[in-house]
Amino acid sequence: MIRYVIRRLLWGVALLIIVAALTFVLFRVLPTGNPAVLRAGKDPQPRLIKEIEAVLGLNKPLIVQFWDYLKEVFLHFNLGYSYYSSESVRSLIAERLPETLSLTIGAAVLWLVGGLSVGIVSALRRHSFLDRATMGTSLVLISAPEFWLGLIFLYLFSSDIGRFKIFPGAGSYVGITSDPWKWFTSLIMPWVVLAAGSAAVYARLMRGSLSETMREDYIRTARAKGLPERQVVRQGVRAAINPLFTLFGLEVGVLLGGTVLVETVFNIPGIGRLAYSAITSSDFPIIQGTVLLAALFIILANIVVDVVYAYLDPRVRYS
Amino acid sequence: MTEPLLRVEDLRVEFAGEDGVVYAVDGVSYEVHGGRTLGIVGESGSGKTVSSLTTLGLTRRQGARISGRIMFEGKDLVALSEDELRRIRGNDIAMVFQDPLSSLHPLYKVGRQLTEAVRAHREVSKAKARERAVELLDLVGIPDPARRVDEYPHEFSGGMRQRVMIAMALANEPRLLIADEPTTALDVTVQAQILALMERLQRELGMAIVIITHDLGVIAEMADDIAVMYAGRIVETASAARVFAAPEHPYTWGLLKSIPRLDGPREADLVPIPGTPPSLVHPPSGCHFHPRCPYVQPEHTRIDPALEPVADDPGHHVACLLESDVRRRLWQQLGAGRTPAQALAAVSPGAPA
Numbered sequence: 001m002i003r004y005v006i007r008r009l010l011w012g013v014a015l016l017i018i019v020a021a022l023t024f025v026l027f028r029v030l031p032t033g034n035p036a037v038l039r040a041g042k043d044p045q046p047r048l049i050k051e052i053e054a055v056l057g058l059n060k061p062l063i064v065q066f067w068d069y070l071k072e073v074f075l076h077f078n079l080g081y082s083y084y085s086s087e088s089v090r091s092l093i094a095e096r097l098p099e100t101l102s103l104t105i106g107a108a109v110l111w112l113v114g115g116l117s118v119g120i121v122s123a124l125r126r127h128s129f130l131d132r133a134t135m136g137t138s139l140v141l142i143s144a145p146e147f148w149l150g151l152i153f154l155y156l157f158s159s160d161i162g163r164f165k166i167f168p169g170a171g172s173y174v175g176i177t178s179d180p181w182k183w184f185t186s187l188i189m190p191w192v193v194l195a196a197g198s199a200a201v202y203a204r205l206m207r208g209s210l211s212e213t214m215r216e217d218y219i220r221t222a223r224a225k226g227l228p229e230r231q232v233v234r235q236g237v238r239a240a241i242n243p244l245f246t247l248f249g250l251e252v253g254v255l256l257g258g259t260v261l262v263e264t265v266f267n268i269p270g271i272g273r274l275a276y277s278a279i280t281s282s283d284f285p286i287i288q289g290t291v292l293l294a295a296l297f298i299i300l301a302n303i304v305v306d307v308v309y310a311y312l313d314p315r316v317r318y319s
Numbered sequence: 320m321t322e323p324l325l326r327v328e329d330l331r332v333e334f335a336g337e338d339g340v341v342y343a344v345d346g347v348s349y350e351v352h353g354g355r356t357l358g359i360v361g362e363s364g365s366g367k368t369v370s371s372l373t374t375l376g377l378t379r380r381q382g383a384r385i386s387g388r389i390m391f392e393g394k395d396l397v398a399l400s401e402d403e404l405r406r407i408r409g410n411d412i413a414m415v416f417q418d419p420l421s422s423l424h425p426l427y428k429v430g431r432q433l434t435e436a437v438r439a440h441r442e443v444s445k446a447k448a449r450e451r452a453v454e455l456l457d458l459v460g461i462p463d464p465a466r467r468v469d470e471y472p473h474e475f476s477g478g479m480r481q482r483v484m485i486a487m488a489l490a491n492e493p494r495l496l497i498a499d500e501p502t503t504a505l506d507v508t509v510q511a512q513i514l515a516l517m518e519r520l521q522r523e524l525g526m527a528i529v530i531i532t533h534d535l536g537v538i539a540e541m542a543d544d545i546a547v548m549y550a551g552r553i554v555e556t557a558s559a560a561r562v563f564a565a566p567e568h569p570y571t572w573g574l575l576k577s578i579p580r581l582d583g584p585r586e587a588d589l590v591p592i593p594g595t596p597p598s599l600v601h602p603p604s605g606c607h608f609h610p611r612c613p614y615v616q617p618e619h620t621r622i623d624p625a626l627e628p629v630a631d632d633p634g635h636h637v638a639c640l641l642e643s644d645v646r647r648r649l650w651q652q653l654g655a656g657r658t659p660a661q662a663l664a665a666v667s668p669g670a671p672a
Binding site (some may be wrong): 051075187216217218220221222224226227228229235238239242292312314315 | 375379401405406407408409410413414416418422423424425427428435436438439465471473484488565
């Protein structure tokens with residue numbers, strides 16, 4: 001198992017280098033704004049541009065630039081500096097990571113609890129009114145884009161522009177350390193919006209998975225033993241939940257890399273917003289940094305999922 | 320005879336299917352006496368599994384319409400509430416299923432699956448229940464039970480898994496064990512071990528067994544009494560000795576003639592039963608077996624035979640419209656190695672007796 005994890009981690013590093021190379025090529029080779037020109041201001045002297053290029057290292061051959069970058073990233077965990085503000089990309093990301101973490105983890109808890117419980121009830125009461133109602137709603141939620149749902153929520157419930165002034169609206173986010181209660185209330189709507197689509201997907205998947213496992217022979221055995229129905233259902237849920245776990249791990253990994261739409265709609269200064277503004281201003285080191293971070297989360301999530309899965313299902317063994 | 324342990328009276332189980340009502344069990348009656356073994360034999364779809372699942376109330380959830388009575392120790396299981404039935408399941412009546420791999424939960428250790436069977440009916444500590452689990456594994460002949468109790472089902476072989484299933488069924492020393500095709504999914508050598516195990520446990524624990532199978536070999540090995548089912552009904556029932564020595568129903572003849580015998584003439588051909596089991600949605604008119612019966616008479620397609628006592632053979636019942644002496648002469652002919660057509664020709668009116 002340990003050897004398996006080490007092998008997976010080495011592959012992960014290789015994958016990160018490939019991702020770094022791809023973003024490098026995409027943003028440097030393909031036509032884009034020259035960062036030195038963008039930084040030099042209006043009507044710059046060619047000499048000034050040359051100077052800036054030298055400072056940023058843009059005059060070196062591409063392969064040397066890439067090599068320098070990799071050395072910094074993997075040896076010193078240094079992701080470079082913003083072309084514009086000269087701030088360290090690492091600290092820019094570190095500042096915004098708590099926001100994205102709060103958003104993702106809260107939403108994940110919400111969609112897991114919500115989606116699974118709705119799915120379980122639907123599976124056990126198939127074709128009931130409740131089943132039809134929740135499955136119909138879930139279809140709507142799956143189809144609704146996040147930014148649209150976010151705007152609807154703001155329009156309905158935000159304390160500034162809403163029809164029912166219940167929750168703090170866009171831009172109300174504060175860090176958990178400065179005011180935990182305000183942090184919590186300001187995240188309620190973003191959590192719900194971010195969780196809605198996934199909760200709907202999980203509800204439908206859980207319904208399908210559980211109705212299948214409840215027809216398994218071992219469920220019949222559990223009933224034949226005389227177990228109370230609650231325990232029988234628990235055994236069904238235990239088996240039905242495994243396939244959903246893989247999806248859950250990957251989804252959390254993706255979201256940790258930045259939730260651009262929800263962060264934008266609710267004006268939460270997270271990784272997604274950082275990446276978005278970097279892209280619009282060709283701030284290459286930040287783009288590269290956020291892409292690498294997202295890739296890292298996805299790779300780690302994959303490994304965690306595989307390792308935990310071996311514990312969830314004793315039939316799975318890695319060698 | 321004393322009061323039977325289990326008495327099933329005119330049991331009917333119907334399911335609403337897509338093509339109409341499925342008459343899975345269509346008026347079945349039988350008795351099981353303490354310490355004895357009843358073998359229920361029939362093809363797939365004859366209702367043998369559904370009737371025993373219904374005994375435990377396990378068809379209720381599938382939306383079955385159930386009528387008739389299932390008397391067990393003075394209680395009608397059909398009329399009991401779900402909770403009352405739950406207390407009987409796995410405690411007084413236990414069941415062993417066909418496929419031991421899919422019948423065990425793949426994600427739980429064997430020990431846990433055994434202890435929960437104990438704890439579903441007894442107030443015992445986890446440690447005590449675990450001791451009992453080890454004891455049960457030992458009882459069914461699993462080597463090194465103290466270690467294997469912590470293993471998962473996929474770490475056991477097929478025969479060992481079925482031993483685990485049997486151990487689980489015996490957890491609370493039930494008075495009745497229903498075994499539904501307990502050896503069908505196993506290798507032949509393992510089959511014999513499992514049957515021997517069940518016989519040994521029956522002797523030691525004194526429980527009654529209902530064994531459901533399509534395999535007459537298993538029946539011959541295990542059963543004291545036999546009920547032959549066809550299309551949701553019992554067509555013949557008697558002691559095992561009588562069914563093998565003097566079967567009365569053409570379907571039973573077909574079953575007996577379609578398995579090879581070591582003590583018969585080497586050149587004797589096996590005679591399969593022609594056709595396929597009938598639809599349970601639109602069962603044949605009259606005698607349900609008439610489309611496949613070589614001895615069918617025109618009126619058999621209209622008249623529905625009842626299960627009636629066989630003359631001069633107490634305890635033997637058959638549902639067949641043929642005359643009693645015609646049946647005996649037919650079986651004599653078949654026993655002499657004739658084909659059904661030859662047998663029919665030989666006993667037809669006008670032919671020499």
